[in-house]
Amino acid sequence: MIKLQKRVYLVFLIALYSILLISCQEEEFEEYIPEEKELIDVDFSKTQNFMYRRDSKGAIADIIPYYYNNQFYLFYLYDHRGVLPGEGVPWNLLTTTNFVNYEDYGEVLSRGSSTDPDLYVFTGSVITKDETHHIFYTGHNPHIGKQAIMHATSTDLINWEKDPEFTFYADTRYYQDVDFRDPFVFYNPDDQMYWMIISAKYKQALGSASLALYKSSDLMNWTIEPEPFFQTNQIHFMECADLFKIGDWWYLIYSDFAATRYVKSKSLNGPWITPVNTQLDGRGYYAAKSFADDKNRYLFGWIPTKSNGVDNGQVNWGGNLMVHKLTQDENGDLNVSMTEGGYSAFQDxxxxxxxxxxxxxxxxxxxxxxxxxxxxxxxxxxxxxxxxxxxxxxxxxxxxxxxxxxxxxxxxxxxxxxxxxxxxxxxxxxxxxxxxxxxxxxxxxxxxxxxxxxxxxxxxxxxxxxxxxxxxxxxxxxxxxxxxxxxxxxxxxxxxxxxxxxxx
Known part of the structure; x- marks a missing residue:
């Protein structure tokens, strides 16, 4: 009787294991059914660099996207590749409605002199208040040895006036002043304040990556929060941070000198969750930031060139612009797909x-x-x-x-x-x-x-x-x-x- 019970129990375990194995396989191999793609208008008379946009002489680096009056303004760091004399990096501007056809405005935010804090006009963000557009950007000058947060204004997003009186450096009570860059500014309706997050090195956690947090009621006067907005010991620095919300989820995008990644949370106060796949592309797509139009959110990064134009060449800073579309899974994970412009441009x-x-x-x-x-x-x-x-x-x-x-x-x-x-x-x-x-x-x-x-x-x-x-x-x-x-x-x-x- 005991042997029979054991045999029945063994058969039951085998059957249960088989059911679990089959169910796991079915879950693993759940079929994906693609949705029908939306097509948009494209001007097919313009054919040069229609998807992977690049300047004919230099290269495109960190893109600072902004959407206003039904078009995207894509500011970017222009790597002149020796075309311009001397040191420094300016911001150039492209505008587009479809990520296929672009209007090129050239340089819109010039580099400073060799003695100015912004010889290199590095990454920042754009925001509008009371019909005045504001750029908050990084001023970098290797001859000075520390980075500054700086400011410029415009009424049309094309002609910009720098505000040299607005310049501040890291508060060395909390942060090192060598790496203090990439300000991202947004309005937090829950706090009824403007927030600025800055890539920084928190002195109490050196060797880890931190984002400093500043707050303001008017965009002009900023107060530091003693504790970082975000801090992780998984990497040593976060570049080009970007923060946005879709539905119930907040997303923090950043780059870590290898790839562009993200974490997610139901609250700006955390906890921040690392998804199964934290990458938004591979190592061949970097410093990506996002922005949304009235319907969708898009990701703007660059694909680096290589020295001497060979496969085993050194990876360069800067290359070609590439835009992805971002969507959201039911569990809050982000999906990356081709833009409507990509499908619409290739219909033949x-x-x-x-x-x-x-x-x-x-x-x-x-x-x-x-x-x-x-x-x-x-x-x-x-x-x-x-x-x-x-x-x-x-x-x-x-x-x-x-x-x-x-x-x-x-x-x-x-x-x-x-x-x-x-x-x-x-x-x-x-x-x-x-x-x-x-x-x-x-x-x-x-x-x-x-x-x-x-x-x-x-x-x-x-x-x-x-x-x-x-x-x-x-x-x-x-x-x-x-x-x-x-x-x-x-x-x-x-x-x-x-x-x-x-x-x-």
Missing amino acids: LIYTGDVISLSNKDNRNEIEIIDQSLPSSYRLSATLEVSGNNASFGVLPKAIDETVDAYGYIFDHQTNGLNFGYVNKFQTNFSFFNGLFNTLERIRVKKYYIDILVENETLTLYVNDKIALSARMYDLTGDKIGFFVSNGNLTVRDFKVYSYGASK
Whole structure:
């Protein structure tokens, strides 16, 4: 009788384990169903740098976005790359309504002299009060040795007047004065005060990252709060902080010299929660800040160039502007997807592919290259259906044939990672693309909907309208698309390629 009870109990445990295993698998592989994309107006007569905007002579660094009178004002730090004489960085300005067509106003906030605190006009923020626009920005001069918070005003967002009387440095009772920058100003209706958060080094927690908090009733007179607004010992400094609210959730975006990340909270007083995937892109997209129009919120960052224009070159400061769309999951996590402008700019369908089926079980990459030459700029969409818990698979956006290296976006189910690197029949190689990584942990499924935007050497992959990974390609010269799989099975469906232009 006892043996029978044990046997029945063992059968019950096995059945229970099987049910739990199946339910976990079903939860892990919940299918994502994409929504229909909104199309907006695009002026197709303008073709230069239509998605990854860059100045023809210099480069775009930290973007300071602002939305006013139905258009975005994108101020940015202009890295002149030797075009301008001497030291220093000014703010330039682009305006746009669709993130495809831009109006370039050039320099709008000039750099100071070699003896001024703002020889380098570094990152800040824009706010409007009583029809006067205010910029609060970082003044940096390496010859002075400390950073200042400075101020300028305008009535039209284009012509700015500096306010040299408004200059303050870190309160050294609480903070070091060497790293004290990137002021972000917003009005807090709950406190009925303007708040300014500043990237700083709190003396009581050196080696950790802090955001100082100042408050004001009029934007002109600011009082420091003795305790930091935010402090973490996970990193040593936070750059380009940005704070906003969607629904019930507050979001704090920052960059940590590697990637742009975020935390979330139901209250400005915390606690702040680190999501499963804290990255908003990979290492190839930096110093991103956000702003919203009347409907949506967008993320504005830059994709760095590399020295000498080669894959193994040193990563530069500054590059091309790239805009993502931000949305919110039910649990408050942020999603990153392509903007409406990205879809709308590439509507000219130039290729529709047949269903592709690939299989491999011996650690090699089974590759299929599509025999169709593509333009230097295009949008690709496809559905990737995969099986195999250890499968590695992906897309090759600039391929020649299966025997030589091609650039590849690599989905790795064994590590739950999404990487960018070189792929050929025998191996993958990430050595020139250290840090171009995102995680599949919160979106791992059997079916992935992908969109890729390619413009010359710059590109971005979007997966299930939830994560993105941007990169840059220099060395390889292929003009075909390929797909691959290792240790699993891959089926590619709904494969389409669009060029820049209206639907025909």
